[in-house]
Amino acid sequence: MIKLTTRFFALFVIFTCFEVISKTPTAKVQTKSFAELPAKLEVYKKAVFSTYDLKLLPNLKALEQEAKALDNKKVQAEAMLLIALLQRLYxxxxxxxxxxxxxxxxxxxxxxxxFLINVYLSIIRLELSLERNKQAAEKMQSIDILINQLPKNSHLISxxxxxxxxLFFAQESYLQASYIIDEAxxxxxxxxxxxxxxxxxxVKVKLKLGKFGIAQELLNQINQVxxxxxxxxxxLVIKxxxxxxxLQAGMFAKAILMAQDGLQSTFHTRFLEEQAQLQYTLASSFAQIQDYQWAHLYLKRYAFTQKALDLQKRNNKLLQLEARFDFDQQRQQLSxxxxxNALKEQKITQQMQAIENTALLQQRVILIVVLLFTLLFFMYWRWQNKRTLKMLEQQVAQRTQELAIRNKQLQALSYTDSLTGAYNRHFLFTHIDEYLPTEILTESTIMCLIDIDFFKRVNDTYGHSAGDTVLKSFVTVLKQTIRQNDVIIRWGGEEFLLLMPNISRDSAAEILERIRVNIETYEFIDNDINIPITAxxxxxxxxxxxxxxxxxxxQTIELADVCLYMSKNGGRNAWVGVTEANIENTLSAxxxxxxxxxxxxxxxxxVISNREDILSTVIN
Ligand SMILES: Nc1nc2c(ncn2[C@@H]2O[C@H](COP(=O)(O)OP(=O)(O)OP(=O)(O)O)[C@@H](O)[C@H]2O)c(=O)[nH]1
Structure with a gap:
């Protein structure tokens, strides 16, 4: 596997190297050719202007193709102009x-x-050859716009x-032509x-205006230059x-010699116009010296040449018109x-736009649907969450309430004696402070121990269950008699502690007496049996x-217990209470x-009691 990868990599490297090697020289050759093009063009240009040789055409066409292939537009266009020049001449x-x-x-x-001006000038030359002055004038207008963009010293301006x-000459505006030449x-x-x-x-203008003297001077100047x-x-033109x-100067012999010389140099050339002019000059000169035979001969030759020239021009005009027509047609077709194409492109663009729009719309719809679903889901989730939360809160509140109730119940249970419903000792130890006086100098709490008399006998006589019934009824009787703020605590067995806060001794004695009487008179019934009870x-x-x-x-309760003992000892069904002390604080509890x-x-x-006999027993 590694071998295969290595081979593949080597092949890849070789291929890449080959690509690089094969591409580099081509680029170099191209660059060289591109750079050589303008020089090549200059060589051909010189050759064309000095010989106007039709044989240069294949070379120029090759140059045009080369320039086109290398995308050198300027050389291409200039080559085209040179070809056009030769084509026109021929x-x-x-x-x-x-x-x-x-x-x-x-x-x-x-x-x-x-460059644009050069091309326009080249077209103007063609238009003037075809005697299409109007078209030439139009092109000249285009040049007038462009000429301002040339540098002031440009040789192109002249x-x-x-x-x-x-152009003015062709339009027969000789004065304007003369003026513009002088300016130039x-x-x-x-x-x-x-x-x-x-x-x-x-010179041409001057001759047209008949100023042959100035023309001659100018010709001399031209010959010198x-x-x-x-x-x-x-x-040829000079000749x-x-x-x-x-001719105009009346120097007919000289005119004939010059014209014949000129005519000779036109043989085997395409300069028909000059040939015709020379023939005409010769005819005119011979006519002037009254050699009508030669005049006639040259006039005939002039007529032939002119005819040929006219034919050529006409043909050329026709051809040109045809070319223009074809060209216009091609342009029209092209446009x-x-x-x-533009319409198709527009249609395609519109279709693409429509497709894009549809896709965009679809995407938006999908996005909106997704967003909507997400929103709905979120809302549902929030609603569900809130609902669950509310339910949980309700449950928690309910549980808390239940718990509070249970706690209260438990607390109540923990404070309550299960048989009688009275408070137990646990309650006393927890809540005693609430029953003790806050203002010790003015207030006091009565602590009273109440014990059912001979309760063992009740159990023994009527049964334990009857004893329980008695205990319950006993608490009921107590509760009926005491005040709202008083509290009953089951102290143990058949013994109860009654706390009466904020009460005077006299009031306490009254209440205890009432309780005693109520118990004594109350009918403790169990199994339809009335059980007499005292306390x-x-x-x-x-x-x-x-x-x-x-x-x-x-210690106060202990002292109350001592008093209870005195009641028991004094024959029961009685109350004894120590209500005041007149002792120093040297005594311990x-x-x-x-x-x-x-x-x-x-x-x-x-000490006070409901029974005088008990008091006297205690004191004696
Ligand atoms: N039925 C019942 N009997 C109880 C309960 N608690 C204590 N006893 C009984 O109460 C009796 C108390 O007897 P003692 O302490 O001898 O006192 P007494 O018989 O009431 O005599 P004196 O107190 O001297 O009048 C005992 O026999 C206990 O068993 C109870 O909750 N239910």
Missing amino acids: GDYRESLILKQGALDIAIELAEPA RVYLWKAR LKKENMSKKVYIDLLIEK NQGSQIQHTQ VLQAEAY LLEKD SFGFTSYPLHRSVALLDWE EEIVNGTKQLIEQGKLK
Whole structure:
């Protein structure tokens, strides 16, 4: 597996290297060719302008293709213009026009003012050849707009002036042509060729205006400047003009010689116009010297040449019109196709937009549905949550309430004696403070122990159950008699503790007497048997002494127990109470509880009872 991966990796590296190696040189070659294109163009340009040789066409076409392949638009357009120039010279105006239109399209795309002007000038040359002055004037207007974008010293400006002059000349506006030539000649920075061409145009104008003297001077000037020049056409044009000048000046022999010389150089060339002009000059010159035979001969030749020229121009015009028609048709078709394409594109864009919109809508709907569901789910979840929470809260509240009730019940149970319903000792120890006086100097609590007399006998006689019934009824009787703030505690067995807070001794004695009587008179019934019951009471008040803390509440109950013993001992069904103390605080609680009888005898403890006999027994 590793071997296979290594091989694959090696293959990949080799392939990548091959790709890199195979691509790099191509790029270099391309760059070189691209850079070489303008130089190549310059070579061809020179060759075209010096020879106008049709054999250059294949090379120029190859250059155009090369420039096109390498995307050098400027070289491509310039090559097209050179081809168009040769095509025009050799009569193929149709192809020439198509090429120039193509070059114009490229120039517009490139948007370089100088180049665009050059292309326009080239088209103007063609239009003027076809005597289409109006179209040439239109192109010149386009140049007028562009010319402002050229630098002030551009040599192109004088060329534009030259062609303006030629246009005026073609329109037979000789004065305007003359003016513009003079303006152009003032310009600096122009080529020798343009300078000569301007002078030639000026000669033409002057000759048209019959100013052959100035024309002659200008021709001399041209000859001086043009010395050594090899441009065939320029030389021919000079000869044509020179012959014309001689003719106008009446120098017919010179005119004939010059014209014949010129005519000779037109053989095997395509310069038919100049040929015709020379033939006409010759005919006119021979006519002037009255050599009508030669005049007639040259006139005939002139007629032939002119005819050929006219034919060529007509043909060219037809061809040009045809080309224009085809071109327009192609453009129309192209624009229709473009419109169709644009419409299709628009439709596709609209469809795509519609699809996108639908998708977007679907997404939005899905999103909204999802959001809605989420929201609903959230709301339901919250509602459910709240509901559960509320239920839980209710349950908790209910439980808490139940618990509180239970607690209360439990507490009540823990404080209550299960048989009688009275409080138990636990209650006393927990709540005793509530029953003790807060203001010791003015208030007091009566603590009274109540014990059922001979209760053993009740159990023994009527049974334990009857005893229980008696105990329950006993508490009922007590509760019926005591006040609301008083409390009954089952102290143990058949013994109860009655606490009566905030009560005077006299009131306490009254209440205890009432209880005693109520018990004595109450009918304790069990199994339809009336069980006679009495009870004995021993009580004391807390505090025993207003200013001296003699006994605490438990010791007070112990003293009450001593009093209870006195009641029992005094024959039962009676109450005995120690209500006041007149003793110093040197006595301990133990001495008081254990020596109660003596202290009573000494008059240090005040004792009260419902029975005089018990009191006298205690005191004696
Ligand atoms: N039926 C019943 N009897 C009880 C209960 N608690 C205590 N006793 C009885 O109460 C009796 C108390 O007897 P004693 O202490 O001798 O006193 P007495 O018979 O009442 O005599 P004196 O108190 O001297 O009048 C005992 O026989 C206990 O068994 C109870 O809850 N129910």
